[in-house]
Amino acid sequence: MAEISNIRSVKGMHDLLPASSRVFSRIEAEMRRVFSQYGFSEIRTPVVEETRLFSRGIGEETDIVAKEMYTFLDRDGTSLSLRPENTASAVRAYIEHGMAVSDPVARWYYAGPMFRHERAQKGRYRQFHQIGAEIFGISDAAADAELMHMLMDFAAAVGVSGGRLGINSLGCAACRPAYREALKSFAVGVRERLCEDCGRRIETNPLRVLDCKKEPCRAATENAPASADHLCADCAAHFARLRSALDAFGDTYEVDRRMVRGLDYYNRTTFELSAAAPAEEGGDGAGLGAQNAIAGGGRYDGLVEILGGRPTPAVGFAVGLERLAMLSPWAADPLPPAVRVFVMAVGEGTLEPAAALASGLRRRGVSVEFDGSDKGFKAKFKRADKSGAVVAAIVGEDEARRGVCAVKSMTAAMLPGGEKQAEVPVADAAAYIETVLRHEA
RNA sequence: GUGGGUAUAGCUCAACCCGGUUAGAGCACUGGACUGUGGCUCCAGUUGUUGGGGGUUCAAAUCCCCUUACCCACCCCA
Known part of the structure; x- marks a missing residue:
């Protein structure tokens, strides 16, 4: 008894008692309602996958794969990992079940726990929950716009509005390398003005220099080349199409030239929905702490092929359920009576x-x-x-x-x-x- | 991996700065007033190794050191 009373939940993994679990359930109910209105169907993939699915799909060099996965050996020696996100699994399932042949245009959504071994803080946990949606088989940017529109619709449905939708285009395999070099040489030129971390990023991931939060770095990269200005003709047309499609859906957005997303598989469109800044930073007081990204997503046209399927365009996003729940006014609602x-x-x-x-x-x-x-x-x-x-x-x-x-x-x-x-x-x-x-x- | 903050009853907190008898309050819980009937009121009761270890002192929740846990932030991301 004395020893067992010291057992607590694992760091960064939390119990959801009825008051909070109810908020999650209500949000998930809205997810099903809204997403099905857009023709999406739910999928559930295993929490455990072979490690190589993630290392190949998300990228060997990303922080997620390099240092944040819960990885262990199965009894036969296969390396398995707790999923750190769900897109790679969805793609694996798409390929494994022959969707490219039977039903190439698939609209899927999912909800469930994800695991990343990070230092926990407000809005960031080792077991956390994501709600996400993916569209396979459509390369037209109208799909990207519709997906963003669904995201905004969903956020509003759970009482979260006033967020900021930022979009950007990262280009493709044809134009990104040239841009990357252009940005890199620019960064090298202003190296003395950059912080220590950014100095390192020039080599490891130059795009990351753009979204450093430190003021000196932001000033130094004020005139850095933007990916949106270095797109090839196809990517530029795609980005233009995206903006007109967003206008058609009536969504307000900002082109954020600094927005970079961490996963290797993104190409062309990337987007992020962030919470209004907290009061102390001059915003309207939404309490998300430093982790103010509610949702992030983008296009990953190459991923299906990388994971062994036939070339298939795809777009998707993921929402942080804990973060959404923190912002939802439902969090303050009292628990209704359990019985009549x-x-x-x-x-x-x-x-x-x-x-x-x-x-x-x-x-x-x-x-x-x-x-x-x-x-x-x-x-x-x-x-x-x-x-x-x-x-x-x-x-x-x-x-x-x-x-x-x-x-x-x-x-x-x-x-x-x-x-x-x-x-x-x-x-x-x-x-x-x-x-x-x-x-x- | 690197900083900073916090730790007192089941919960929210007081007492700590300036060491001094049995560490308090509200809420919650249990019982009673009300012999088989809740809420409101009143009365009574239970709850703590003051996170853990060491040190200073006649005396430590209070001062010092170590440690652990949690939180926040960096990093990264949902």
Whole structure:
């Protein structure tokens, strides 16, 4: 006991007690409602995949793969990993089930836990939850725009609005290398003005220099070449098409020349939905802390092929469920009552009629908390009150002997007959209570 | 991996700065007033190795050191 009481949840992995789990559930219900309106269907992929799926798909050099995966050996020596994100798995499933042949245009969404071994902080956890959507088989930027529109629609549906949608284009395999070199030589030119981290980034990932938060770095890269200005003709046309499609959907967005996304597989379109800045930074006070990205996404036209499928264009996004929940006004809503009726059995010979009544009510679709414990009336009424039940059904020894049951209104509202408590035969009680509930509702 | 902050009852906190008897309050919980009936009120009760270890001192929740956990931030990202 002494030792076991020290067991806590693993760092960065948290329990969701009813008050928070309800917010998650409501958000997921909105996800299903909104996404299905856009023709998306839910997929569920395993939490564990072969490690090489992620190292090949997300990129060997990314922080996620290089140092944040929960990796272990299976009994046969295969390296497995807890998924750090869901896109690679979705692509694997798309290929594995031959979607390219049977149903090349797939619109999928998912929700579930992801795992990254990072230092936890506000809005960033080792087990966290993402909601995401992917469209396979369409290269036209109208798909990108529709996806963003769905994201904005979804955020609004859970009460989160006022976010900022930033978009950018990273180019493709044809134009990105040249841009990367141009940016790199620019960065080398201003190296003395950059921070230590950025000095390193010039070699490891020059695009990252652009989104450094430090003011000196931002000033130094003020006139850095932007990827949007170095696109090949096809990518430029795609980006222009994206903007007109966003206009067509009526979304407001900002072209963010500094926006870079961390996963290797992105090409062309990238986008990010970020929360309004917190009050101390002059925003309207949305409390997300330093992790203000609610959702991120982009196009990954090369990924299906990289993972062994036939070339298939694709776009997707992922939303941080914890972050969305923090911003949702639902987080402040009180937990609604769990049941409408409280059935209590008090004393000898009362269990059977009371249990039959509870079952009868539940069969009629009425939620019931049943108390057959050895406590007295007072204690059970206290429980009944706390449960939030509107009606209490009491089977005491006296009632059981006479084949009846007492029905009491727990609210100010009276029973149909005008009294607060009535006695009805147990056999009729379920039907009677059902009508009472209809009146009290 | 690197910084900073915090740690007192189940929860929110007081007492710490300036060491001084049995470490308090509200909420919650249990019981009673009300012999088989909740809410409101009143009364009573339970709850702590003051995160852990060491040191200073006649005396440590309080001062010092170490350690652990959590939080926040860097990094990175949802």
